[in-house]
Amino acid sequence: MSLLSVENLSLSIRGKPILKEVDFRLEPGRITGLVGESGSGKSLTALSIMQLLPSGSRATGSIRFNGQELLDAGEETMCALRGDDIGMVFQEPMTALNPLKTIGEQVAEGIRIHAGASDREAQERAAAILDRVGLPRERFPLSRFPHELSGGQRQRVVIAMACAMRPKLLIADEPTTALDVLVQARILELLRELVAEDNMAMLFISHDLGVVAELADDIVVMRRGEVKEAGPAVTVLKNRKHPYTAQLAEASSHIPAQSKPWHSEACDAPLLAVENLICEYPGHRMSLFAKSPPFRAVDDVSFEMQDGEILGLVGESGCGKSTLSRAILGLMRPVSGKILSKGEVLNTPEIIDTKGIVHLAQAVFQDPYGSFNPRHTAERLVAEPLFLDRIASRTEKRGRVVEALESVGLAADDLGKYPHEFSGGQRQRLAIARAIVNHPRLIVADEPVSALDVSIRAQILDLIVELRERKGLAWLFISHDLSVVHALCDTVMVMQHGKIVEAGPARPLYAAPKQAYTKELISAAPDLDAALKSRLKSAKPERMKK
Amino acid sequence: MSYFLFRRLLSLLLTLLLATIVIFAVLEIVPGDPARLMLGINATEDAVAALREQLGLNQPLLTRYFSWIGGLLQGDLGRSFTYSSSVGELIGERIWVSLPLALLALTLSTVIAVPVGLYAAARRGRASDTAIMAATQFGIAIPNFWFALLLVYLFAIVLRWVPAGGFPGWEAGIWPALKALALPAIALALPQAAILSRIARSALIEVLGEDFIRTARAKGLTRSQTLWHHALRNALIPVVTIMGLQFAFLLAGTIIIENVFYLPGLGRLVFQAITQHDLPVVQGTVLLLVASVVLTNFLVDLVYAWIDPRLRKTAQ
Numbered sequence: 066m067s068l069l070s071v072e073n074l075s076l077s078i079r080g081k082p083i084l085k086e087v088d089f090r091l092e093p094g095r096i097t098g099l100v101g102e103s104g105s106g107k108s109l110t111a112l113s114i115m116q117l118l119p120s121g122s123r124a125t126g127s128i129r130f131n132g133q134e135l136l137d138a139g140e141e142t143m144c145a146l147r148g149d150d151i152g153m154v155f156q157e158p159m160t161a162l163n164p165l166k167t168i169g170e171q172v173a174e175g176i177r178i179h180a181g182a183s184d185r186e187a188q189e190r191a192a193a194i195l196d197r198v199g200l201p202r203e204r205f206p207l208s209r210f211p212h213e214l215s216g217g218q219r220q221r222v223v224i225a226m227a228c229a230m231r232p233k234l235l236i237a238d239e240p241t242t243a244l245d246v247l248v249q250a251r252i253l254e255l256l257r258e259l260v261a262e263d264n265m266a267m268l269f270i271s272h273d274l275g276v277v278a279e280l281a282d283d284i285v286v287m288r289r290g291e292v293k294e295a296g297p298a299v300t301v302l303k304n305r306k307h308p309y310t311a312q313l314a315e316a317s318s319h320i321p322a323q324s325k326p327w328h329s330e331a332c333d334a335p336l337l338a339v340e341n342l343i344c345e346y347p348g349h350r351m352s353l354f355a356k357s358p359p360f361r362a363v364d365d366v367s368f369e370m371q372d373g374e375i376l377g378l379v380g381e382s383g384c385g386k387s388t389l390s391r392a393i394l395g396l397m398r399p400v401s402g403k404i405l406s407k408g409e410v411l412n413t414p415e416i417i418d419t420k421g422i423v424h425l426a427q428a429v430f431q432d433p434y435g436s437f438n439p440r441h442t443a444e445r446l447v448a449e450p451l452f453l454d455r456i457a458s459r460t461e462k463r464g465r466v467v468e469a470l471e472s473v474g475l476a477a478d479d480l481g482k483y484p485h486e487f488s489g490g491q492r493q494r495l496a497i498a499r500a501i502v503n504h505p506r507l508i509v510a511d512e513p514v515s516a517l518d519v520s521i522r523a524q525i526l527d528l529i530v531e532l533r534e535r536k537g538l539a540w541l542f543i544s545h546d547l548s549v550v551h552a553l554c555d556t557v558m559v560m561q562h563g564k565i566v567e568a569g570p571a572r573p574l575y576a577a578p579k580q581a582y583t584k585e586l587i588s589a590a591p592d593l594d595a596a597l598k599s600r601l602k603s604a605k606p607e608r609m610k611k
Numbered sequence: 612m613s614y615f616l617f618r619r620l621l622s623l624l625l626t627l628l629l630a631t632i633v634i635f636a637v638l639e640i641v642p643g644d645p646a647r648l649m650l651g652i653n654a655t656e657d658a659v660a661a662l663r664e665q666l667g668l669n670q671p672l673l674t675r676y677f678s679w680i681g682g683l684l685q686g687d688l689g690r691s692f693t694y695s696s697s698v699g700e701l702i703g704e705r706i707w708v709s710l711p712l713a714l715l716a717l718t719l720s721t722v723i724a725v726p727v728g729l730y731a732a733a734r735r736g737r738a739s740d741t742a743i744m745a746a747t748q749f750g751i752a753i754p755n756f757w758f759a760l761l762l763v764y765l766f767a768i769v770l771r772w773v774p775a776g777g778f779p780g781w782e783a784g785i786w787p788a789l790k791a792l793a794l795p796a797i798a799l800a801l802p803q804a805a806i807l808s809r810i811a812r813s814a815l816i817e818v819l820g821e822d823f824i825r826t827a828r829a830k831g832l833t834r835s836q837t838l839w840h841h842a843l844r845n846a847l848i849p850v851v852t853i854m855g856l857q858f859a860f861l862l863a864g865t866i867i868i869e870n871v872f873y874l875p876g877l878g879r880l881v882f883q884a885i886t887q888h889d890l891p892v893v894q895g896t897v898l899l900l901v902a903s904v905v906l907t908n909f910l911v912d913l914v915y916a917w918i919d920p921r922l923r924k925t926a927q
Contacts, residue, residue, distance in 0.1 A: 115829060117825065117828055117829065140833070140834075144831050144832070144833050146831070147828065147829055147831040148830035148831030148832075149831055152829070153829040155822060155825065155826060155829075160821065160822040160823060161822045161823055161825075161826045162823055162826065163823040163826075163827070163841050163845070164823070164845070164919070164920070164921060165844050165919060165920065166841075174827075174830060174832070174840070175830040175831060175832075178830070178832065178836075179831055210920045212920070212921045223826065226826070226830055227829070350614075
């Protein structure tokens with residue numbers, strides 16, 4: 066008998082069908098990857114198991130855990146199971162913890178409830194499990210508050226809470242999506258260890274096939290509330306029998322087609338030259354007379370970009386990537402250093418030539434929804450930068466907006482729509498349209514595809530290359546995901562602690578990184594093909610022994 | 612933390628200093644001569660001039676400002692033009708009506724509003740929630756003086772439980788004094804409670820939608836455990852903010868209710884002093900009210916820091 070068997074599970078929320086006859090089983094000691102794009106019903110499947118569905122939900126079918134039917138189990142039974150035999154880890158570590166309670170208290174709480182432990186006993190056990198997930202008491206006392214920890218450390222606290230009672234089943238819903246590749250690799254390692262040690266079953270929900278290919282024993286592929294394919298992970302991902310599995314796999318290792326490889330043309334002055342740039346944030350005030358020393362986010366950075374170049378900037382969060390991009394966009398005043406375009410100085414510590422900068426560069430950000438005023442139409446949003454060109458005539462404005470929309474694959478019909486009427490991928494196209502409307506030569510894109518599903522991500526990567534080929538646009542592409550950078554960029558810069566530690570053409574750098582840090586980043590980046598290759602290799606000798 | 616306290620205190624003092632300047636300047640600009648007003652329209656020019664001299668109104672502006680501030684620092688608020696007593700004494704008498712009344716009304720409003728708001732939030736969208744929200748809408752809409760008259764009719768005239776108005780003074784004993792303040796406190800508290808319960812409800816509903824509430828439920832906490840242990844304290848910040856604003860209003864904004872119940876409170880004192888151009892009384896009372904608002908905000912800031920460790924951190 067399986068530990069958990071989901072049979073014929075259908076779910077509707079306020080009459081709207083969400084899940085259709087979902088079937089799968091989980092076995093102790095095995096990791097099952099549940100993959101699919103956003104809206105496929107992955108998370109609601111998990112919440113069905115937890116019986117934490119939003120109000121107005123109706124589930125039919127059967128979910129049996131350890132022989133017990135969960136769908137008709139009462140609230141009392143579920144409260145006893147949750148956090149005891151079934152633990153759950155969520156996607157957003159920054160908001161998953163109560164900001165007003167110490168981490169010790171939040172971990173101990175579950176132990177008190179389920180084990181009936183005294184306060185002191187629960188605290189002791191909380192300390193032990195926090196130590197187990199890599200937060201030893203000496204460095205991370207129980208009295209810490211969540212805001213005193215980084216994202217990865219907070220996710221460890223959430224994992225400690227979920228695993229405190231040594232559950233038989235652990236559900237992890239995109240536990241590493243919000244984290245950096247290096248932190249992600251460590252968290253995945255921790256989850257793998259916990260599963261092996263306690264012989265847990267784990268349901269690992271992810272949209273990232275690379276991660277699942279590395280981690281999971283079995284895989285369930287979902288689309289629009291239905292299971293499309295299921296089976297052993299390596300076999301399913303290698304054979305790609307179902308067309309949707311094939312489509313997902315193709316999209317996640319998508320390399321945009323280029324009509325001819327880009328090569329830098331020898332020209333007298335680069336499009337963008339950054340010379341010895343230093344950016345600092347002022348220190349906190351410690352007392353009336355003392356301030357802590359300023360934090361140097363960008364430390365003596367120099368580089369050049371040519372027309373039409375796609376330059377990838379990679380590094381962990383906090384390495385200074387975004388600060389560097391803000392300085393280039395003129396949104397932040399550097400302490401020293403120069404920013405030049407075609408030999409003209411745009412930016413010295415004393416003056417920022419904003420006009421020069423806006424005609425050179427425009428920006429695209431990670432969260433397209435957050436960067437739009439929800440009450441403005443697409444026309445108004447895209448036309449925003451045009452005031453810089455002092456275009457007054459309505460018809461001319463509209464012409465420029467339509468031109469920009471058409472360049473990004475939207476249509477003139479979309480002019481009157483509001484941001485919420487577009488899909489996630491279309492919104493990112495809209496953001497790109499706004500960036501290109503006043504014909505800049507460079508787009509600074511800060512994690513523009515990180516929040517997107519793989520198939521949409523592939524389309525946006527194609528669009529970036531297409532705009533380069535049609536308009537000669539250069540891109541400064543900031544990302545923490547090396548595999549995307551590898552697929553897209555001509556040249557790559559690796560940034561660590563505010564410094565550029567390695568730079569060069571993308572392919573050679575990826576194939577033979579020189580710096581240890583670059584190597585670490587590359588090996589931590591989940592890559593579908595590499596993961597499959599290494600798992601097939603390690604599986605073969607076993608088979609021969611048999 | 613001590614740096615946080617120091618900074619808050621410094622800004623408190625600066626605000627007060629600024630307030631003295633603004634109060635003094637505004638009253639200088641207001642048209643009308645206090646001396647003429649005190650003597651009536653038939654007074655001779657000589658008499659008015661003599662009185663102006665006697666009240667010190669002929670001295671230069673800065674001299675008068677600094678002599679007022681100098682007095683303030685020694686606890687002397689000056690003498691009233693119309694009453695033959697010092698401003699300090701006048702305020703001292705009245706504050707023993709206004710302060711207990713404000714505190715009573717605030718306590719009452721909090722005791723009613725917080726549980727009601729939490730109950731409505733926990734039963735969001737159901738019939739009881741809708742009914743409570745309709746009732747609070749009503750509570751906000753009713754003018755409090757009209758509500759006060761209803762209370763007087765019911766409890767003072769029909770049931771004869773409490774007096775219809777007036778204040779016997781605390782010398783008459785705690786019980787009669789409280790009885791005299793009961794109806795005004797209820798009349799003041801109810802509209803405030805209606806507002807506060809709506810704030811409490813929406814704050815709690817927002818918190819209940821947060822990710823960490825789902826985490827708590829996934830840990831095995833029941834709905835009510837989640838509500839008490841995780842949601843409540845997080846919902847307190849907006850509630851405390853509104854309570855601070857309400858206290859300031861209750862201390863000064865009670866003129867109508869004081870008139871309805873014939874209570875000798877600060878509101879009536881200011882009102883009379885303004886109509887009679889009794890500058891020292893107006894200055895002193897307004898300054899006291901400003902000080903109480905500033906002090907309340909200071910306390911609210913301290914409570915924020917107590918509730919939320921993140922604010923303590925940025926304060927360090």
